[in-house]
Amino acid sequence: MATISNISVYPIKGLNAEGPDVVEVAEAGSLNYDRKYALFSEDNEYVNGRRNPEIQRVRSAFDFGEEIITLWTDMDETKARFHLGDEAELIEAWFSDFFDEQVRLEEANTNYTDNAGALSRKMITTAGPSIMSRATLEAVASWFPDLIDGPEEMRRRARPNIVVDGVEPFWEDRLYADEDHLVTFEIGDVSMQGLRPLPRCSVPAQNPDSGELLNPFVKEFTRRRRETFPPWGDPELLGVHDELDVGDYYLAVVTRIPTSEWGKRISVGDPVSIDGEAPLITAL
Incomplete structure (x- = not known):
């Protein structure tokens, strides 16, 4: 039986995940607090693992109740605590000192756009959670036995929001269709829509603790991905x-959560079931 085994929320894009057992679906269809904030450079680019691998050296912990972010690094375990909403300037100063360049902190949800619904068939992005199976993480980790320390490290590299247990490797390839359709599915009592497979950047090839690049990763991954593509x-x-x-x-697969589901909750242990394909022009 397909069930949720892990939920990951990233309050600041690019930093460590938090793993709540229960999470509410927020407005815009994201998981509550997921990528709510992001760091930006002076030229208005994201400060994240793709452009700034050294961000992997930052450690963070987030208190959802108090909205307190705690920051430290692998080189300096001195912890700094900030209120995420009220002390943005202090957080910016901390990161600006770490990166040795000016960095600003902003709410990030407005940087996502959802073009599904016939506005565009290309580059559909959404605030909805990404999803993949634990068996996929195990399979990909097994392709690099001397370089990746099992599925947990692979999960930290791939950074999916939702991991599904009790299914086969690359089960998530059932959750998207052609460019004119999406796939509807349920997590507990939350209805969701699978939009498209997620093209990856350099982050999965980076060590999640140091940012060191695993050079053979992309080439070997793409070869194995093609060779083992599931029959479904x-x-x-x-x-x-x-x-x-x-x-x-x-x-992983990019998803969208319709407005009718906002405010509902997704929990570890929730069952997952696939309904089937629906037109891309589907009511939100």
Whole structure:
């Protein structure tokens, strides 16, 4: 039986995950607090693992009740505590000192756009959670036995919001269709929509503690991904949803949560069931 085994929420984009057992669906269809804030450089680019691998050296912990973010690094365990909403300038100063350049902190949800619904068939992005199976994490980790320390490290590299247990590797390839359709599914009593496979950047190839790049990762991953593509999926669908030339470098699935589901809760242990395909022009 497919069930939720892990929930990961990233209050500040690019930093460590928090793992609540229960999370509410927030407005915009995101998990509450997930990527609510992000760091930006002076040229208005995200400060994240793709552009700034050294961010992997930052350690963080978030208190949901108090909205307190605690920051330290692998080089200095001195902990600094800030209120995420009220002490943005102090957080910016901490990160500016770490990166040795000016960094600002802003709410990030407004930086997401959802073009699903016939506005665009390309580059659909959404605040909805990413999803994949634990068996997928185990399979990908097994491709790098001397370089990746099991599925937990692979989860930290891939950074999915929701991990599903009790299913086969690459089960999540059931959750998207062609460019004219999405796939509806249920987590507990929350209805969700699978939109497209997630094209990846350099972050899964980075050590999640040091930022060190695992050079063979992308080439070996794409080779194995093509060789082991599940019989229930169509590998040609990987590229039809976006204009990125990433070959078979896709891992996890992008989802959308309709407005009717906002305010509901997703919990570890919730069952997962797939309904089937629906037109991309589907009411939110």
